[in-house]
Amino acid sequence: MRNNLYIIAILLLLAGAVVVAPVGSFIPIAQAEEDYGHGDHDDHGQDEEGHGDEEHSDDHNDEAEHGEESHEEGGDHGEEGDDGHGHGGDDEHEEGKAEISPDAAKRAGVITEIVGSRTIYETITLTGRITLNRDRTYAIRARFPGVVRDVKVKWGQEVRKGQTLAVIESNESLKRYNVIAPRSGVVLERNTNIGDVASDEPIFKIADLSTVWAEFHAFPRDLPNIKEGQMVRTQTLENGKEVNSPIFMMLPTADALSQTVIAVVSIPNKDKEWRPGMTVEGHVAIGERNAKLAVTEEAIQRMEDKTVVFVKEGEKNYEPREVTLGKSDGKYVEVLNGLKGGEEYVKSSSFTIKADILKSTAEHSH
Secondary structure, three states: OHHHHHHHHHHHHHHHOEEEOOOOOEEEHHHHHHHHHHHHHHHHHHHHHHHHHHHHHHHHHHHHHHHHHHHHHHHHHHHHOOOOOOOOOOOOOOOOOEEOOHHHHHHOOOEEEEOEEEEEEEEEEEEEEEEEOHHHEEEEOOOOOEEEEEEOOOOOOEEOOOOEEEEEEEOOOOOEEEEEOOOOEEEEEEOOOOOOEEOOOOOEEEEOOOEEEEEEEEOHHHHHHOOOOOEEEEEEOOOOOEEEEEEEEEEEEEOOOOOOEEEEEEEEOOOOOOOOOOEEEEEEEEEEEEEEEEEEHHHOEEEOOEEEEEEEEOOOEEEEEEOEEEEEOOOEEEEEEOOOOOOEEEEEOHHHHHHHHHHHHHHHHO
16 A cells, blocks of 8 residues: 555656647656747847847938938039139139239230241350440540649549549649540549649540440351351340340451450440440341241240240130240240241240249149
């Protein structure tokens, strides 16, 4: 009987340790509880992941919509803006060109002319100096030796013909006499003062500066092509002032050191702009040719390793035009390619146009 009770207890314990599963399978209770807990965790994770995906999708959609609106606004701003560099599209120069108003061009000294045919002279360039006109330079001496009692003029003073320069008391007669100017001119030297004794040395030097000479050194190789009567364009090195005058004299002797011969040109000097001592160049014409198209030497500029001339288009636009050049006489140069007859080009102050283009290009690059 007791043994039967033990058997029944064991059977009851066995029945409580298992759960009934679907037909054909038995699952231990511990494993069932573990699977049940794990299932809850997975469902919860799926809910969280699903919820996160939904939020991420909504955020992404919001960002996309916001990005599209921002892009549309940016596009409108780009149309209203300039070129992205802060430059106004309507007010800026077209790249590679200059835009200068007529008033500004005039103030800058920009001068234009029409491209056309020119006579190009074949020239020899000589160097020289402005000197006094020796035919109008006077060394003034005392007529009789004596003591200088008075001096009436100063160095650099202009005097008239017959004007008293000094008063001298003769040593022999003890009488006073006047030293007068033989011609009108400028006192270049005054070699006396009151109390000096005048003798045979010049006490004054006066020169008429209304005309001066340009004395050019001609080398032996050039002498066969240089003759009296040929026209010379004399030009200063400082300010570009120039004048055309003929050679009126070739000195008969050569300079002992340089072996050059002096060619003398007389230059009018009413305004006293040609000063003795100035270094000058002389362009002697020895031949000529007719150039179909020619521009001034001052018109030529270099840009990006190209030789250019600025052509005016309309009232205020200037375009650089690459050109091929031929013969030059120092003033005009032949144009073989790049320009057409009748076009208007900048003949002087072309550097102003170049500077404007370079400045505009530099600003545009930033």
